[in-house]
Structures are given as C-alpha cells and as structure tokens.
Amino acid sequence: MSKINNPLAPKTNRLLAKSTEIKAWVRQLLELPPDTPLTVAELACRDEGCPDIETVIGIMRTGEPIQTIRVHMTMSEVTFDHLAEAVSISSSKSASSSGHFSRNS
Amino acid sequence: MPISDRIPVFFLSGFLGAGKSTLLNELLVDPSFSDTAVIINEFGDVAIDHLLVRQGKTTISQVSTRCMCCTGTTDLRTTLFDMYSAAQSGLTPRFSRVIVEMSGLGDPAPLINALMVKKTDNLSLSDSTVNQAFQLSGFVTLYDIINGEISIERHFEALKQVAFADRIILTKTDLAKDPATLSDIAVLPQTLKAINPSAAIVDRQKTKISELFSPRTYSVSDRREDVEGWLALEDVLATQAMQENANSHSKDSTHSRHASGIRTFSIIHDEPIPEKRFTEFMSTLQTAAGPKLLRMKGIIGVTEDTEHPRLVHAVQHCISDPVRLAAWPDHDRRTRFVFITNEIDPKPVHDLFSAIIGGAAASRKREQINLCQACKQCILRLLFLFKSKRREEL
Numbered sequence: 001m002s003k004i005n006n007p008l009a010p011k012t013n014r015l016l017a018k019s020t021e022i023k024a025w026v027r028q029l030l031e032l033p034p035d036t037p038l039t040v041a042e043l044a045c046r047d048e049g050c051p052d053i054e055t056v057i058g059i060m061r062t063g064e065p066i067q068t069i070r071v072h073m074t075m076s077e078v079t080f081d082h083l084a085e086a087v088s089i090s091s092s093k094s095a096s097s098s099g100h101f102s103r104n105s
Numbered sequence: 106m107p108i109s110d111r112i113p114v115f116f117l118s119g120f121l122g123a124g125k126s127t128l129l130n131e132l133l134v135d136p137s138f139s140d141t142a143v144i145i146n147e148f149g150d151v152a153i154d155h156l157l158v159r160q161g162k163t164t165i166s167q168v169s170t171r172c173m174c175c176t177g178t179t180d181l182r183t184t185l186f187d188m189y190s191a192a193q194s195g196l197t198p199r200f201s202r203v204i205v206e207m208s209g210l211g212d213p214a215p216l217i218n219a220l221m222v223k224k225t226d227n228l229s230l231s232d233s234t235v236n237q238a239f240q241l242s243g244f245v246t247l248y249d250i251i252n253g254e255i256s257i258e259r260h261f262e263a264l265k266q267v268a269f270a271d272r273i274i275l276t277k278t279d280l281a282k283d284p285a286t287l288s289d290i291a292v293l294p295q296t297l298k299a300i301n302p303s304a305a306i307v308d309r310q311k312t313k314i315s316e317l318f319s320p321r322t323y324s325v326s327d328r329r330e331d332v333e334g335w336l337a338l339e340d341v342l343a344t345q346a347m348q349e350n351a352n353s354h355s356k357d358s359t360h361s362r363h364a365s366g367i368r369t370f371s372i373i374h375d376e377p378i379p380e381k382r383f384t385e386f387m388s389t390l391q392t393a394a395g396p397k398l399l400r401m402k403g404i405i406g407v408t409e410d411t412e413h414p415r416l417v418h419a420v421q422h423c424i425s426d427p428v429r430l431a432a433w434p435d436h437d438r439r440t441r442f443v444f445i446t447n448e449i450d451p452k453p454v455h456d457l458f459s460a461i462i463g464g465a466a467a468s469r470k471r472e473q474i475n476l477c478q479a480c481k482q483c484i485l486r487l488l489f490l491f492k493s494k495r496r497e498e499l
Contacts, residue, residue: 039334
C-alpha cells in the first residue's frame with residue numbers, strides 16, 4: 001500500500017527527531033532507566049583542531065553530577081557507532097566525567 | 106523586595122531576519138512603551154541595528170557588538186546593573202520594563218540562566234542588585250513564515266529560540282497570498298507545538314504589541330523537558346570552560362558558540378554610490394550566496410540623493426526593496442554594510458564590491474551562467490566576469 005502524504009500533518013523537525021534518536025542510543029548503550037533525564041545539544045566546539053560543531057549529551061542521574069559525552073560532529077552526523085566509541089572513552093576515564101569522540105580519534 | 110515590584114525583563118528573539126528590529130521600531134513609537142529600556146545585542150563587527158531603531162525620549166538603548174551568549178552571562182547582568190544604577194541616581198530616566206533584543210544567532214540558554222535567581226553565598230553587589238531589581242517575565246520569539254522552517258531545520262539556535270518562547274509570533278504573514286502558502290501557515294501551529302507545546306502562537310498582524318510584553322511570570326518548567334536540560338547542561342559546560350581557562354591561565358573566559366563557518370564582516374565605503382550599482386551588487390551577491398547569506402543590513406549613501414540614505418536588508422534568498430530614509434541617523438555618512446554569512450569568506454565579497462561599485466559602469470547585459478550553491482568559487486567567478494566586462498569596455 002502506498003504511503004499517503006497528508007499535507008495537513010505537522011512537519012517533524014529533523015533536529016528534534018535526531019535528538020530523540022540519540023537519546024535512545026545513549027539509553028541502550030548505558031542501560032539507563034527510562035526515567036533518567038537526558039539532554040542533547042549542538043554547540044560550537046572550543047577545542048583546537050576539532051570540527052566546528054560538537055554534539056553534547058548530558059546525562060542527569062538523580063543525586064549525581066551531570067555526566068557529559070561529547071561527539072565532535074554535528075548532531076545529524078552522529079551514528080550509533082560514534083556514540084558507542086564516545087561512551088566507551090567516557091567509561092574508561094573513571095576519574096573524569098566526560099567522554100570525547102572525534103572522527104580523527 | 107517582593108517579586109511584583111521587580112522590573113520585568115523580556116527577551117525578544119528570532120532568527121536572522123525574522124523581524125525583530127521592525128517590531129522594536131513599532132514598539133518604541135507606541136506611547137505605552139515610553140518607560141521601556143531596550144538592550145540591543147548585535148552579532149556583527151560594525152553596529153548598525155541601533156541606528157535603525159527610532160529612540161523615544163525615555164528609552165535607553167545599550168548596544169553590544171559581541172554576542173551575549175558567547176560572552177557569558179556577565180555582559181547582560183552588567184548592562185542591567187549599569188542601567189539600573191544610572192536610573193536610580195537620576196542620570197537617566199527611570200524605566201519600568203526592559204526588552205532585550207537578542208542577536209539572531211543568540212542561544213537563549215546562557216541568557217535565561219543569567220536571569221535565574223540562584224541562592225549563592227558571597228554575591229557581589231551588582232549580582233545582588235540585579236537579582237532583587239529584575240525579574241524574567243517573558244520570552245517572545247518571532248517566527249518568519251518565509252524562512253522559519255529552513256532556519257529551525259538547519260540551525261540549532263533557531264530551534265532553541267522557538268523551544269524557550271512563551272509567545273511565538275508569526276511574522277511576514279501579510280506576504281502570504283497564494284493558497285499553498287496559506288495552507289502551510291494553517292499547519293504551522295501544529296508544527297511549532299511539537300517543539301514547544303505551551304507557548305501561545307499568534308499572528309503578528311492580529312496582535313497588539315503591548316500584549317506581547319505585558320508582565321507575567323516566565324517559567325522554564327512550562328516548556329518541554331529539553332529546555333530544562335539545556336539550561337542544566339549550560340551550567341555544566343560553563344563550569345567546565347571556567348576550569349579549562351583556569352588550568353590554561355587564560356584571561357579570556359569567552360568562547361564562540363557558533364560554528365566557525367558563521368562569520369560576520371562589514372564593508373565601509375566613503376563615497377556615495379550610484380543607486381543602480383548597489384542594486385547590482387546586492388542582486389549579484391544574492392544569486393551567488395543564496396541561503397549562505399544569512400543576513401545583510403546596510404545603510405547606503407546614494408549619489409543621486411545624498412541627503413537621504415537607503416536602508417537595505419537581505420535574508421537568505423530574500424532582498425527587500427531599499428527604503429529611502431528621511432535623513433542620516435547619525436553624523437557618519439559613510440556607506441556601511443554588515444554581513445552574517447555561513448561558509449563565505451569576506452575577501453571575495455569585498456572584491457565583488459570593489460569590482461561593481463569601484464569600477465566603471467558594468468555592462469547591463471549579464472552573462473548567463475549556471476551557478477552552483479553559494480560558495481566562494483561562485484563569487485570569484487562573478488568577480489572574474491565583471492572584471493572581464495570592465496576590460497572589454499576599457
């Protein structure tokens with residue numbers, strides 16, 4: 001059956017949809033409970049030699065400092081594999097609360 | 106001081122070209138806003154916006170050419186403190202409302218954080234004064250029905266501006282005439298509700314400005330959960346940045362939040378310009394740059410009418426007709442253009458300007474070329490064509 005394109009349907013924002021996808025990947029990778037708040041933002045990167053924009057994920061566990069995971073690419077470029085690498089870097093740095101992943105790493 | 110006694114502060118946001126300066130101009134000639142102080146924040150290396158806003162007698166305008174969301178929260182708090190102190194000491198008229206016009210590229214999160222009262226020990230006098238004197242009362246975002254959808258699809262700042270708003274104003278609805286556009290507008294509220302379910306969405310043509318800036322209580326908890334998350338994340342990132350700066354002994358606590366592809370530059374020209382020439386320059390640039398010309402504003406001295414400068418605006422694909430001003434807004438009679446572009450180098454734009462404005466009359470017969478998307482090569486190619494024409498004429 002062909003898909004009906006409803007011209008009156010609200011349009012889905014590409015950035016919001018991607019944000020939702022990234023949150024789902026982070027939950028899966030870190031086995032987070034569904035009620036742990038997550039936030040995803042796209043910011044300019046301050047680190048020298050990095051791409052222009054980075055995607056930053058904040059994990060807000062109750063009673064703990066916010067953990068940040070940084071992926072050095074735009075939100076739309078982030079894939080599950082990129083995130084998995086950033087999460088593994090974050091996990092390996094027990095003394096640090098943030099993980100970085102860049103395409104060059 | 107009870108909350109009701111605090112001076113309400115409203116943010117006026119909207120992506121580049123959404124109509125913020127137009128709204129401000131309407132607002133400042135409205136007698137009911139005579140006691141309103143305005144802070145105009147421009148993202149550009151030459152300030153023009155403040156010249157284009159008509160100032161009422163009791164209006165205070167403060168201008169920063171640095172982007173507030175990049176310079177941290179201190180600029181806004183310092184400006185508020187300075188304005189309050191000046192009014193309290195009688196140096197300037199008292200005011201009972203503040204409107205902060207954000208840069209079109211402004212990220213709301215650090216600015217909202219700046220006005221959130223936090224219980225912290227050892228507050229400075231200025232921080233304590235700002236906390237007690239001012240209250241965040243509203244966040245008004247203008248959404249341009251022509252370019253708004255592209256903006257929120259491509260620019261995260263534009264998406265955030267919609268998400269933080271408690272009032273979303275649809276602008277340029279008067280330009281919608283054909284059935285397809287009218288149909289798109291009918292769907293818009295649903296699309297925007299998906300980003301911000303709690304904001305009131307109104308048509309600029311059907312709304313009184315005074316209603317947009319009537320005192321109320323702004324609460325981030327009324328917005329979708331992303332908004333609180335962005336604010337919390339902002340706090341963490343600011344702390345991390347301060348620690349990084351402290352570790353590197355850097356005195357500069359600012360950083361750019363915008364992609365380095367986004368840049369601002371200006372062109373200043375001392376002599377008046379033939380009107381046809383600047384029209385030619387603008388249309389050529391628009392053709393070459395397209396959506397990568399995020400914003401352009403200019404005040405232009407024209408050869409044919411030196412006492413009445415022309416005001417020009419461009420937003421992505423759209424260039425508005427030049428407006429003839431009654432007089433120069435200040436003593437500076439030079440032509441000034443300010444550009445905000447994405448991935449366009451200033452040099453070819455400067456060269457194009459020199460080729461068209463500085464050269465002999467270019468041929469009116471324009472060569473047909475297949476332009477690719479906005480890029481440096483296109484502008485260079487146009488520059489080459491103009492120079493070739495000029496050589497032929499000579």
